[in-house]
Amino acid sequence: MRTVLANILAIYRRELSSYFASPLAYAIAAIFWLISGFLFWATLEGIVQQAAFYDAQAQAGAPVPPLDIPYEFIRAVLGVVGSLSLFVLPILSMGLYAEERKRGTLELLATSPLTNWSVAIGKLLGVVTFFITMSLPILVYEAIALANVNPAVQPSVLLLGHAGLILLAAAVLSLGMFISSLTDSTILAAIFTFALVLALWVIDLIARNFTGGLADAIGHLSLLKHYTNLVQGVVDTGSLVLFASYIVLGVFLTAQSIDALRFQRS
Amino acid sequence: MIEVEHLSKIYGSTPAIEDVTFSVAPGEILGFLGPNGAGKTTTMRILSGYLPASQGTAKVAGFEVHEHSMQVRQRIGYLPETPPLYPEMTVEGFLNFVAQIKGVSAGDRASRITLALQKCNLLEKRKTLIRKLSKGFRQRVGIAQAIVHDPPVIILDEPTVGLDPRQIIDVRNLIKQLANDHTVILSTHILPEVSMTCDRIAIINRGRVVATNTPESLMEQLVGGSGYELEIAGNSLAIQQCLKRVKGVKYVEEMRIENMPEHRIKVRVVAESNTEPGHAIAVALVQNGVKLYEMRRVQASLEDVFLELTTEEKPVDPTESETVETEIPASASANVNSEETAPSSTPSQIPESTEDAE
Numbered sequence: 001m002r003t004v005l006a007n008i009l010a011i012y013r014r015e016l017s018s019y020f021a022s023p024l025a026y027a028i029a030a031i032f033w034l035i036s037g038f039l040f041w042a043t044l045e046g047i048v049q050q051a052a053f054y055d056a057q058a059q060a061g062a063p064v065p066p067l068d069i070p071y072e073f074i075r076a077v078l079g080v081v082g083s084l085s086l087f088v089l090p091i092l093s094m095g096l097y098a099e100e101r102k103r104g105t106l107e108l109l110a111t112s113p114l115t116n117w118s119v120a121i122g123k124l125l126g127v128v129t130f131f132i133t134m135s136l137p138i139l140v141y142e143a144i145a146l147a148n149v150n151p152a153v154q155p156s157v158l159l160l161g162h163a164g165l166i167l168l169a170a171a172v173l174s175l176g177m178f179i180s181s182l183t184d185s186t187i188l189a190a191i192f193t194f195a196l197v198l199a200l201w202v203i204d205l206i207a208r209n210f211t212g213g214l215a216d217a218i219g220h221l222s223l224l225k226h227y228t229n230l231v232q233g234v235v236d237t238g239s240l241v242l243f244a245s246y247i248v249l250g251v252f253l254t255a256q257s258i259d260a261l262r263f264q265r266s
Numbered sequence: 267m268i269e270v271e272h273l274s275k276i277y278g279s280t281p282a283i284e285d286v287t288f289s290v291a292p293g294e295i296l297g298f299l300g301p302n303g304a305g306k307t308t309t310m311r312i313l314s315g316y317l318p319a320s321q322g323t324a325k326v327a328g329f330e331v332h333e334h335s336m337q338v339r340q341r342i343g344y345l346p347e348t349p350p351l352y353p354e355m356t357v358e359g360f361l362n363f364v365a366q367i368k369g370v371s372a373g374d375r376a377s378r379i380t381l382a383l384q385k386c387n388l389l390e391k392r393k394t395l396i397r398k399l400s401k402g403f404r405q406r407v408g409i410a411q412a413i414v415h416d417p418p419v420i421i422l423d424e425p426t427v428g429l430d431p432r433q434i435i436d437v438r439n440l441i442k443q444l445a446n447d448h449t450v451i452l453s454t455h456i457l458p459e460v461s462m463t464c465d466r467i468a469i470i471n472r473g474r475v476v477a478t479n480t481p482e483s484l485m486e487q488l489v490g491g492s493g494y495e496l497e498i499a500g501n502s503l504a505i506q507q508c509l510k511r512v513k514g515v516k517y518v519e520e521m522r523i524e525n526m527p528e529h530r531i532k533v534r535v536v537a538e539s540n541t542e543p544g545h546a547i548a549v550a551l552v553q554n555g556v557k558l559y560e561m562r563r564v565q566a567s568l569e570d571v572f573l574e575l576t577t578e579e580k581p582v583d584p585t586e587s588e589t590v591e592t593e594i595p596a597s598a599s600a601n602v603n604s605e606e607t608a609p610s611s612t613p614s615q616i617p618e619s620t621e622d623a624e
Contacts, residue, residue: 108350
């Protein structure tokens with residue numbers, strides 16, 4: 001058990017250090033920060049204008065729907081950041097295995113006393129850590145924006161939303177890792193992972209716009225729907241189990257596909 | 267230490283290797299020699315557990331490579347055909363990672379890495395990014411990663427590819443050093459490499475092992491040791507009789523060569539092993555009044571063995587006859603043996619090595 005943990009740690013460290021040594025990773029992070037910063041500002045501006053509009057209406061005596069500005073703001077920000085992440089995640093996951101296959105380093109990993117599981121888990125932890133680093137500034141922006149709100153926003157709400165964002169990312173990255181393990185072309189891996197993300201969207205749309213047995217069943221599987229739940233502060237064991245299932249599924253499929261590679265390599 | 271029995275690997279319908287059987291004793295260096303595409307890499311990959319075999323068994327240190335993959339992986343150091351390197355890491359960082367995943371304990375790691383760097387002459391490059399290294403250095407980092415965890419069995423697939431002559435000598439010496447307490451199996455298509463470094467050679471061609479032996483006995487067995495080539499004038503039979511009586515001569519044969527000057531013949535005298543009858547031959551010829559025009563010592567080389575074993579058996583082999591022809595001085599007329607056109611089985615002079623065959 002100790003050696004397994006040591007192996008996972010070794011892979012994790014290598015993976016993480018390679019992100020910090022890679023110009024691509026910096027470019028992705030920079031673009032992500034630029035766009036997310038702009039979206040944050042735009043959302044904040046929108047919310048402020050909406051609040052001013054409601055204030056004006058209330059002073060004129062018109063009926064105003066109850067509105068919790070801080071929570072509405074958190075929901076909106078995490079909504080757009082979640083969508084933005086879906087575009088960035090395939091780029092993060094595309095190289096996880098495809099790159100190793102292309103460079104021949106998979107041959108090193110496959111002939112070292114490591115299980116496929118520990119390699120996959122180490123890699124996933126590495127890329128999720130990188131994503132956390134990427135999403136951290138948004139948490140800081142929110143904390144600053146909401147610092148002087150009265151009554152104060154519970155930090156737990158904010159943290160829960162971000163935990164949801166990380167779980168969503170981990171699930172997508174895990175499946176992206178599996179896709180990456182199927183090919184030695186990073187471009188192909190990215191394209192197929194984008195297709196997967198689009199499929200997740202379609203699932204979410206079906207779940208939202210249709211009713212009935214099938215739509216409900218699909219709705220239960222929708223990552224985005226469960227993400228929205230967490231962002232709204234609803235902690236449901238079902239959501240957590242669903243995220244965990246997606247993550248484990250991705251890791252399991254990856255380990256299997258790498259094992260299968262040994263047999264089909266011909 | 268390594269036992270391979272009846273190993274076969276079939277890709278689709280074409281066999282990459284067929285019925286390969288050999289074994290390597292502890293502390294021994296086995297050279298796996300063969301032309302490109304003969305199945306060397308496939309065999310290495312099966313031994314390392316990277317590829318499953320279609321048939322047969324391969325055992326490393328008593329463990330079947332596929333069934334007990336983990337035990338085998340703990341005991342081998344493996345340099346694949348292309349060195350598996352992470353370009354964004356430093357040499358030291360990479361070796362540290364490899365030592366970690368190979369299970370070297372944290373306490374030993376630093377000293378093991380320094381030792382591997384030392385052995386591969388990489389100390390001054392320890393902080394350099396692998397991306398910035400030349401091909402030769404990368405190859406050496408590849409070797410360093412195979413030995414960093416001090417495995418009992420080391421598998422090297424073409425370890426000297428891309429190195430300059432000086433580095434090749436270093437790597438060969440390194441491999442020899444390793445053999446003291448490791449078992450080494452290396453593949454190559456470079457002949458001098460095996461004759462210089464290996465205790466035993468397995469020659470593989472078209473997926474089959476065609477010979478396994480020590481370099482010396484292979485040469486002995488297949489080409490018949492060293493000998494002399496004589497160009498003389500006179501009665502062929504009488505001369506042969508006379509030469510056969512000389513002590514140390516195993517047998518004499520006339521070489522059928524076209525375009526010899528009139529009345530001249532070339533004979534090949536094959537010596538018993540570990541004898542040098544050169545002087546005695548000269549004395550015998552002089553005493554019998556035979557006119558001697560040329561006398562040359564011919565050392566059978568591994569190249570001959572290799573060519574003999576790996577060249578297809580055709581009545582007239584274009585490449586071989588070419589080699590023979592270039593040796594003959596383009597002298598005039600007189601076809602001594604017009605009915606014979608097949609190339610002689612000369613232990614020919616070493617053709618310009620097969621190193622640049624790729």
